[in-house]
């Protein structure tokens with residue numbers, strides 16, 4: 578089977594333009610997707626397998642993992658579900674989300690659900706843990722790197738949603754933090770959304786990644802959604818589905834139609 582890059586559009590033959598009846602050039606139906614793919618080539622744009630079973634229930638009122646409802650504080654679930662429901666408008670306005678709290682409380686889970694909703698709605702998303710993003714930036718400066726920092730910068734600033742997981746997780750050099758600031762600032766000025774998760778409160782985050790970056794993120798993401806409590810990773814739950822199970826092993830989402838909503 579041909580890969581995505583080998584695909585030749587039957588309408589335009591790959592030029593992304595078609596000639597209409599009046600003889601004028603018009604953008605082909607494939608043009609938007611092709612531009613988006615070119616913009617994100619080489620970036621991490623897929624939901625990790627562990628989080629691939631996350632969905633919003635058919636009635637739009639619950640967050641589920643492989644069809645199993647996940648309980649969150651009602652105001653958190655409401656905010657996330659609303660964001661997913663209005664994803665086009667949120668991204669158009671450059672509004673992001675900020676998840677703050679203890680380890681294992683569902684920050685990454687909720688952010689992955691949002692990214693999945695954005696991807697399903699046809700938006701471009703770059704998904705990076707902060708340590709990975711900063712390592713990727715550093716790598717572009719290696720002598721044998723096959724991508725330039727300028728190209729990476731262009732891509733990271735062009736995607737509809739930049740999803741940064743575990744912000745402030747590691748101490749970084751001034752130089753790397755300056756690159757992070759440039760990316761955040763460019764998106765800030767262009768009105769493009771950023772979504773972050775972090776274990777740190779505002780004061781510690783400022784110390785870790787710098788005040789200028791944090792203040793821009795605060796303006797773009799709004800108030801942090803607080804997720805505090807016990808670590809769900811260490812709570813043993815025999816009913817919890819295997820995150821790597823295949824779809825045919827999963828309970829069906831249909832069963833959820835009659836279950837109560839979280840809010």
Ligand SMILES: Nc1ncnc2c1ncn2[C@@H]1O[C@H](COP(=O)(O)OP(=O)(O)O)[C@@H](O)[C@H]1O
Pocket residue numbers: 642647648649678679680681682683684685686687774809810
């Ligand atoms: N509301 C929830 N109910 C049950 N399990 C959850 C819930 N939220 C997250 N989990 C599970 O807990 C684990 C940790 O979640 P994660 O989102 O990675 O936490 P964090 O990013 O806050 O450290 C994952 O295995 C996830 O599937």
Ligand SMILES: [Mg+2]
Pocket residue numbers: 684685686742743774
């Ligand atoms: Mg996390």
